[in-house]
Amino acid sequence: MLAQLQPALSGLKLPVRLRLWDGKELDLGPEPSVTLVLHDPSIVAQLSNPSLDSLGQAYVEGKLGLEGPMSEVIRIGDALSLALGDGSTSAPTREGHDKSTDAEAISYHYDLSNEFYALWLDREMVYSCAYYETGSEDLEQAQLAKLRHLCRKLRLQAGDYLLDVGCGWGGLARFAARECGARVLGITLSKEQLALGRQRVKDEGLEGQVELQLLDYRDLPQDGRFDKVVSVGMFEHVGHVNLPLYCQRLFGAVRPGGLVMNHGITSRYLDGRPVGRGAGAFIDRYVFPHGELPHLARMVGDLSEVGLEVVDVESLRLHYARTLNFWSQRLEGRLDEAARLVSEQTLRIWRLYLAGCAYAFSQGWINLHQILALKPLPGGGHELPWSRADLYR
Numbered sequence: 001m002l003a004q005l006q007p008a009l010s011g012l013k014l015p016v017r018l019r020l021w022d023g024k025e026l027d028l029g030p031e032p033s034v035t036l037v038l039h040d041p042s043i044v045a046q047l048s049n050p051s052l053d054s055l056g057q058a059y060v061e062g063k064l065g066l067e068g069p070m071s072e073v074i075r076i077g078d079a080l081s082l083a084l085g086d087g088s089t090s091a092p093t094r095e096g097h098d099k100s101t102d103a104e105a106i107s108y109h110y111d112l113s114n115e116f117y118a119l120w121l122d123r124e125m126v127y128s129c130a131y132y133e134t135g136s137e138d139l140e141q142a143q144l145a146k147l148r149h150l151c152r153k154l155r156l157q158a159g160d161y162l163l164d165v166g167c168g169w170g171g172l173a174r175f176a177a178r179e180c181g182a183r184v185l186g187i188t189l190s191k192e193q194l195a196l197g198r199q200r201v202k203d204e205g206l207e208g209q210v211e212l213q214l215l216d217y218r219d220l221p222q223d224g225r226f227d228k229v230v231s232v233g234m235f236e237h238v239g240h241v242n243l244p245l246y247c248q249r250l251f252g253a254v255r256p257g258g259l260v261m262n263h264g265i266t267s268r269y270l271d272g273r274p275v276g277r278g279a280g281a282f283i284d285r286y287v288f289p290h291g292e293l294p295h296l297a298r299m300v301g302d303l304s305e306v307g308l309e310v311v312d313v314e315s316l317r318l319h320y321a322r323t324l325n326f327w328s329q330r331l332e333g334r335l336d337e338a339a340r341l342v343s344e345q346t347l348r349i350w351r352l353y354l355a356g357c358a359y360a361f362s363q364g365w366i367n368l369h370q371i372l373a374l375k376p377l378p379g380g381g382h383e384l385p386w387s388r389a390d391l392y393r
């Protein structure tokens with residue numbers, strides 16, 4: 001089987017070395033930067049029709065070993081999938097989402113280990129795209145700049161009541177309280193996040209201003225009590241079927257004249273079908289079960305349908321590629337510590353996921369959009385300034 005496949009593989013001239021189950025080595029091109037270790041002859045059949053999903057699965061299951069820089073591993077995996085794969089993609093996902101399946105999916109990802117996430121996230125443990133004002137910032141600076149950018153877009157004032165939907169470990173909630181004087185309610189579905197988030201609120205003496213709760217977005221108060229609503233890296237978990245309900249809940253939570261910021265990952269495709277030669281299927285299987293990425297147009301449409309007026313949209317695609325590269329490099333630099341915190345299989349998954357998503361953003365398979373919307377005042381007016389100049393002062 002390998003003898004049949006070898007001419008096709010060698011024809012690609014990729015900088016890859018194959019190491020076989022019997023120890024033999026075979027270079028497919030000059031100066032190999034990546035070694036694929038075929039632990040099992042059965043993996044050869046998969047190599048003849050590879051996708052990022054099947055290659056990733058073989059790695060996770062230990063049939064395939066990967067040696068070399070992770071970014072290079074992903075690039076090679078994609079080149080193999082493009083050249084030899086049949087290019088088949090699955091249909092767009094439209095799963096039913098209820099509170100219990102969503103809670104389970106969230107726990108699978110976010111309750112993994114606070115210590116593990118702390119190894120490679122920034123100090124505030126912000127788990128979403130950072131903002132690089134000049135492109136020369138490190139991760140710590142860029143995450144703080146992102147929090148500032150969001151608060152500025154929300155025109156957050158002292159005394160404002162802010163709702164943070166999907167608050168993670170509470171980095172934005174604490175920033176908004178500390179730097180802007182806001183009162184904040186943050187909600188999450190992760191018990192581990194909640195415990196550490198509350199501890200950090202306490203450590204900073206912000207208990208009078210910041211409250212974090214375990215609450216599903218479907219159960220949010222609907223009496224318009226919040227001046228501003230922000231949702232960062234959360235709507236990817238909602239699912240197409242529930243997007244109208246999600247937008248309805250944001251609308252119901254904010255007061256007339258208030259602002260809503262939705263920051264999250266969007267699909268390149270209008271129908272939200274999986275992207276990237278099997279990459280989407282891998283993420284769904286191992287990383288974010290039940291996650292779904294809508295197109296920007298779908299999200300703008302659903303916000304508009306409930307009565308929120310979209311006033312500003314910004315794409316930060318390459319900002320997320322850079323953020324993920326930082327995360328991936330930080331994890332790669334601390335693999336021994338990580339291996340003590342999570343299982344070997346989980347570590348393999350997260351290594352592929354971080355490097356793979358950096359690649360996916362860099363290729364334009366997925367994007368990151370900040371969508372600012374407002375709930376108009378009775379009569380149609382609003383409180384926004386005439387220009388965006390205030391954002392950049």
Ligand SMILES: C[S@@+](CC[C@H](N)C(=O)[O-])C[C@H]1O[C@@H](n2cnc3c(N)ncnc32)[C@H](O)[C@@H]1O
Pocket residue numbers: 102106110125126127128165166167168169171187188189190193215216217218231232233234237
């Ligand atoms: C990628 S994290 C982003 C966390 C934070 N916003 C940040 O930027 O660091 C996604 C967050 O959404 C929350 N989440 C997902 N589905 C949710 C739901 N149905 N209701 C409330 N929170 C949810 C998760 O618990 C998690 O805190």
